[in-house]
Amino acid sequence: MNSMSNATVGSQRRMRALAFISFLAIASLLTTTVLHFTSSSSPLCPLPSPLPPHLFDALVHYALVSNASSSHMHSSDLLAISAVLRRRTPCNLLVFGLGPETLLWRALNHGGRTVFLDENEYFTSLFEQRHPGLEAYDVAYTTKVSEFSDLLSAVRAKVKGECRPVQNLLFSDCRLAINDLPNQLYDVAWDVIVIDGPSGYSPASPGRASAIFTAAVMARSQALRPTEVLVHDYERELERVFSDEFLCAENMVGTTGKLAHFVVQPNAATAAAADFCVNHSATSSPADIPP
Template sequence: MKTDTNTKLILLHPPVHKQGNSHRLWLLFFITFFTFAFHLALSTTRDFITPTSTAATSSSTATSTFPLPTSITDALLHYAATANSTTPHMTSAELHSIAAVLRRCSSPCNFLIFGLTHETLLWKALNLHGRTVIVDESAFRVGQLEQSHPDIEAYDVQYTTKVSELSELIDSAREQLRNECRPVQNLLFSECKLGINDLPNHIYELAWDVILVDGPRRYFAAAPGRMSSIFTAGVLARSKRDGGGKTHVFVHEFEREVERKCGDEFLCRENLVESVDILGHFVLEKMEANIYEYCRNPTSSSTLPSSSSSQADD
């Protein structure tokens, strides 16, 4: 028997394509495993850090979204800078009297102020969510205020009265009680000598909750005096729209002759509910259009002492 010397040894090798598939399966397994492990670790870490992170984010959001209102910041800076100022200003008791009324407003207050004074920024801050409007006789001072504090609403007005004309102006108002100087009217169309009729239309349409008469500032024979601002405050309060309601009218320097006599004539002693230092506090109710008397109990004199018309108040 012959042996075939040409017989070849055949070795069987795994197919090359089979090896490639195996490597790919292992690679896919490791990728899947590490991906799962990564997500599991991330989820676990988030459970621990979320409360702190959320709190920090909330705090940051609150700080950036709800900063201290500009009006309050301005007021704090103003009074810090003028703590030792000699500028005339209200006493602590007078400030607290007005602030208490602003706090008691059932809804955001409409606050009208005659006179740009040392307390202007304070009133704006205290009436934070309400509407505060300033009326002053100096266009220059109003312009300065608006430039420094653009969020404050202020208007200048031209007074045509004089302190020396006090008696004649009161007599004229009495003569025109049923016509131009009646207690209930839209002053925008009035020709009453004491009425202020050159302010923007909305001033006569708004229902004012609080009115402060602290201007014009100066007080001498040729100065405009506060006859017009007191008369206008009385008419605005009695002509109040939107269901009526009471209006608090404050008159500063109430011991002086102009403020005392006009207060008695147009705001009425019967409506005086409080007197704090030299601040008179009146509460007026809405009146019907067919009533032509300012006071139910007219009085021609006052128990408060009269002050000299030569007194200066700058």
């Protein structure tokens, strides 16, 4: 009887010892795995940094030197946009329109995300093929410059509904809303938006009404920080009227004549607003944008 009892006790001890050893082995394995995971996910790579000042200045300088022969953008406009990027980069930069300055904007926003939208599907594809890594998407605009008055009236009639200032554009039925972009672009808090497209030089051109409206809603519908919106060709009637309607005179901080600079607050500051602008009749003249 005692021998059986001793055998049972010995067996139990061996089982406890085996269980303890197994526990140590599993704990060791888990510890090694956690340490490996922690080490591999630690911030060994530095955070994105802006372009060194001397390289930034060099890029702008050579862009200005070649400006007369290869760029449609006036030097003062190019300098104004560069000044904004110098302050905000690395940032989330959205540019309506592909053109001679495309590679400059992408380079100046070193370390940030730069996305381009263009009306020409072939041109967009060609740009991406020639410049690997460039992020660009084509947009099928449904508006025309000749529809100026009808577009403005239609949006004004629905500014408290489908065309409200703060909304999810992906599901918008507003006539001016661009809602066919890749879904993830609507979740980005854009720091700077440059509107240099689509074309608007003839009655049959798409015009920039949709681009301006969409930029205004994007700026207001994010909750993080102000968005700086720069509208090129502001001297043209459509660009001026739609900018004043949706980006608002009270948000304008500067102009070069052909370029208007607006700073739009996010939804925390505009959620209670029933309209885009506080004062549509504001006529104050903003100071020129410093170079």
